[in-house]
Amino acid sequence: MSVDAGATDHVGVNRRYWDEEMAAVFGPLARDQWSAEPRWGHWAVPESRLSMIPADIAGMDAIELGCGTGYVSSWLARAGARPVGLDISARQLATARAMQEEFGVRFPLVLASAERTPFADGSFDLVISEFGASLWCDPRVWIAEAARLLAPGGRLVFLRHSPLFALCVPSEGAASAALRRPQFGLHRLDYGDSVEFTLPHGEMLRLLRSHGFTVEDLIEIQAPADTDRDYDYVSAAWARDWPSEEIWKARLAG
Numbered sequence: 028m029s030v031d032a033g034a035t036d037h038v039g040v041n042r043r044y045w046d047e048e049m050a051a052v053f054g055p056l057a058r059d060q061w062s063a064e065p066r067w068g069h070w071a072v073p074e075s076r077l078s079m080i081p082a083d084i085a086g087m088d089a090i091e092l093g094c095g096t097g098y099v100s101s102w103l104a105r106a107g108a109r110p111v112g113l114d115i116s117a118r119q120l121a122t123a124r125a126m127q128e129e130f131g132v133r134f135p136l137v138l139a140s141a142e143r144t145p146f147a148d149g150s151f152d153l154v155i156s157e158f159g160a161s162l163w164c165d166p167r168v169w170i171a172e173a174a175r176l177l178a179p180g181g182r183l184v185f186l187r188h189s190p191l192f193a194l195c196v197p198s199e200g201a202a203s204a205a206l207r208r209p210q211f212g213l214h215r216l217d218y219g220d221s222v223e224f225t226l227p228h229g230e231m232l233r234l235l236r237s238h239g240f241t242v243e244d245l246i247e248i249q250a251p252a253d254t255d256r257d258y259d260y261v262s263a264a265w266a267r268d269w270p271s272e273e274i275w276k277a278r279l280a281g
Contacts, residue, residue: 093159097123180281
């Protein structure tokens with residue numbers, strides 16, 4: 028299934044970025060991610076510490092916005108949910124299909140933008156995103172779409188970069204202890220070959236409330252003491268002092 032992603036420029040930029048560059052990076056990681064117990068974000072924090080997957084997930088209709096290689100949706104399926112994985116990258120979805128065949132875990136995969144999905148109002152009980160729509164889509168658009176997709180009382184869970192990380196990471200290089208950009212006006216971050224989005228906490232809270240959500244939790248993630256991984260844009264040492272990522276949990280009015 029596919030749907031036109033629309034004419035917004037960041038959708039095309041990010042689709043090319045993932046199809047032409049990043050799919051080759053993340054594809055080789057898919058097998059380990061499908062094989063593993065749920066661990067979240069850059070620092071692979073276990074589900075037992077974060078509870079991103081609702082305890083009563085069995086029987087829920089769920090959609091993952093920006094599913095990439097589909098490992099999060101595979102975790103949901105194995106926990107008893109009925110997930111749909113949606114992504115703008117055909118190459119990422121090709122990897123997801125290969126993993127479905129290898130692991131025998133199957134669910135629908137949809138080629139579309141999370142800002143404009145082909146599903147009816149109120150189709151899902153859970154919308155989830157781990158660095159998918161939550162980073163690469165405009166929150167002023169995809170949050171509204173998530174609200175439309177959810178049935179009354181449905182849940183929204185997403186993991187994204189923290190605003191503090193966005194303020195401290197330069198256009199090139201790793202996050203430091205210095206502020207690199209202003210917080211006021213923080214929204215769209217253009218990196219040339221890709222476009223990311225981050226809203227400050229106050230604006231995100233007001234945005235969620237404007238679409239009928241009640242925020243139930245905000246978890247700022249600290250890198251575990253024993254992690255030995257670093258990234259070009261953030262080190263584990265930095266993320267042990269300041270949150271590079273965070274989880275929002277919200278519920279739509281019933």
